């Protein structure tokens with residue numbers, strides 16, 4: 001048995017009994033390759049977030065969702081090898097870095113806002129912002145693409161949030177906590193109410 | 197040329213090769229070498245991080261798990277890696293049914309295997325104990341076994357409890373799928389924490405063959421030579437004995453490595469095993485090795501499936517434990533039949549129709565709270581996926597051949613696979629689909645639900661065949677132990693020896709057969 005597995009067994013069983021959560025979120029992250037900074041215009045992204053993310057999660061919830069999207073983008077690897085689909089003999093690769101396109105779209109929204117309303121995008125009402133965004137979206141629907149495949153940055157931001165554990169919990173009103181490692185013994189119980 | 201000598205040379209480090217090696221090391225006092233074309237993939241310590249990236253970006257968590265120039269049309273999987281495909285399998289572990297081994301005598305179709313379920317049963321049990329299968333005894337008439345599973349079953353999720361009741365209301369008994377996932381610490385593995393990414397298990401609860409391989413290497417049970425592709429097997433001029441396997445070092449492509457051994461075991465899986473036999477043609481064996489019957493690369497098998505998404509008036513919570521599922525083998529053991537239709541059934545809770553969408557049903561864009569409201573309204577119903585693997589009879593011309601138009605860096609032609617059903621299965625295809633559609637409709641009605649959609653697969657899951665076993669050297673490539681009829685020191689183990697593909701995930705059967713082969717192979721060596 002490799003040392004890693006042996007150590008994991010020791011630590012994880014202790015963690016499961018103590019906290020009901022495993023140590024599976026830990027791990028060796030040192031092998032990740034250094035990435036070049038990849039940032040979108042901070043204020044414009046937040047102006048979009050206010051328009052397209054749910055009001056029900058509040059300003060804090062939206063800020064959290066936007067920061068999570070920024071981190072996601074920062075750690076994105078262009079043209080990465082994707083998981084091999086079952087039954088496929090061809091190896092698939094993910095998209096190129098979407099951030100140059102998305103950055104341009106933010107600039108376009110800002111320019112359009114100034115052209116049409118003589119105001120910056122962030123100063124427009126939520127409805128006016130939505131109108132400008134809706135005009136710019138070319139993504140087909142109805143379902144969300146993966147964030148990396150989204151043509152428009154607004155769709156990417158929504159896709160990132162609406163696919164998240166938080167959004168699923170919000171919509172069902174209970175703590176399903178999908179993709180979170182936890183004990184199997186509680187699997188048969190109805191998930192507890194949020195905040196309960 | 198480097199020469200590596202051993203008593204037993206195993207080609208391929210997949211789950212079948214590794215479990216056979218483990219059994220051999222217990223029984224035989226023999227020096228074992230295992231050759232693997234691929235390299236080591238993501239180490240255990242890095243799997244949590246690769247899991248994170250798999251969730252966030254859909255990236256392949258198994259780094260360097262395939263060889264760029266070893267592909268081929270019709271392959272089911274690309275992995276060539278230490279541990280083989282089961283490094284990232286899901287770990288579903290149903291057995292075949294007694295009927296799978298007796299199609300001809302029970303139903304007048306296909307070909308009987310030279311062995312029965314009873315012959316294989318002890319090896320299924322051995323397999324389940326070695327890898328730690330968690331399971332529940334199903335109704336004995338549908339789930340015959342001699343002993344309990346080594347581990348208690350995965351608990352049913354809140355969703356599956358309700359879906360099992362739905363199945364029972366439809367008159368179909370469902371029980372928990374057996375899984376190669378430790379429900380409690382087992383032989384050095386941690387217990388399952390329902391992380392729901394079994395493709396890359398961050399806890400090590402799901403069995404992966406590297407666990408056994410590392411233990412064997414640590415204990416001196418075998419030597420692993422990885423990154424080394426066997427390109428041909430060669431035969432002694434004066435006899436039909438295999439004398440050596442000639443390989444290329446992938447890190448030094450001009451370097452040849454030869455493996456000399458008393459016994460050769462081909463454990464390259466359903467594609468690469470028949471492929472290597474065909475590649476090893478010579479003036480003495482112009483059709484390749486072990487091929488006096490002309491059946492190497494023939495009777496390729498597997499199973500297609502049909503599935504339905506069924507909407508039910510239930511409040512379920514997708515994500516509690518999405519990877520677990522329910523199994524029924526009722527239709528795999530149907531008793532006497534007028535027309536041959538056999539399949540299993542599985543149920544999952546899915547998110548189909550229960551996901552957020554940015555255009556509503558009329559195609560209008562929606563944002564923010566409107567997305568939530570539209571989504572929430574659709575969570576008041578649930579979707580169950582029901583799927584059946586269908587037993588089909590493989591045609592003789594269901595073929596793996598050499599594709600002269602696609603070659604690897606050494607110029608060797610790559611495999612090309614074209615599956616084909618036998619005429620008796622083709623004739624039954626529409627009837628089979630109609631029968632299954634009727635079951636799906638019946639289940640939907642029993643739950644006051646409706647069928648949203650159905651799907652028929654075109655691929656062959658859990659492929660096997662290409663070196664089918666049998667008693668007659670004219671109609672088979674190996675005997676029931678995988679010993680090739682033409683070369684008494686060459687064994688083909690696992691998937692390629694299957695006569696037919698059954699209607700259950702194949703790996704438990706591949707491995708049970710390999711363990712049975714290992715016992716036979718060990719007889720030629722002093723015992724431990």
Ligand SMILES: Cc1cc2nc3c(=O)[nH]c(=O)nc-3n(C[C@H](O)[C@H](O)[C@H](O)COP(=O)(O)OP(=O)(O)OC[C@H]3O[C@@H](n4cnc5c(N)ncnc54)[C@H](O)[C@@H]3O)c2cc1C
Pocket residue numbers: 086207208209210211212213231232233234273275276277278279280281282283284285286287288289424425426427463464465466468469472658690691701702703704706
């Ligand atoms: C995503 C996924 C999910 C799956 N889930 C399930 C499941 O839930 N249940 C189930 O029963 N099955 C499942 N399977 C199938 C299962 O993984 C395979 O049936 C099983 O791993 C096959 O094992 P094997 O030993 O026959 O072959 P392999 O795993 O293919 O191993 C053969 C090894 O031999 C090496 N090799 C081949 N030729 C040569 C050569 N000439 N020289 C050197 N090395 C060579 C290869 O590189 C390879 O590593 C799944 C597969 C995939 C891809």
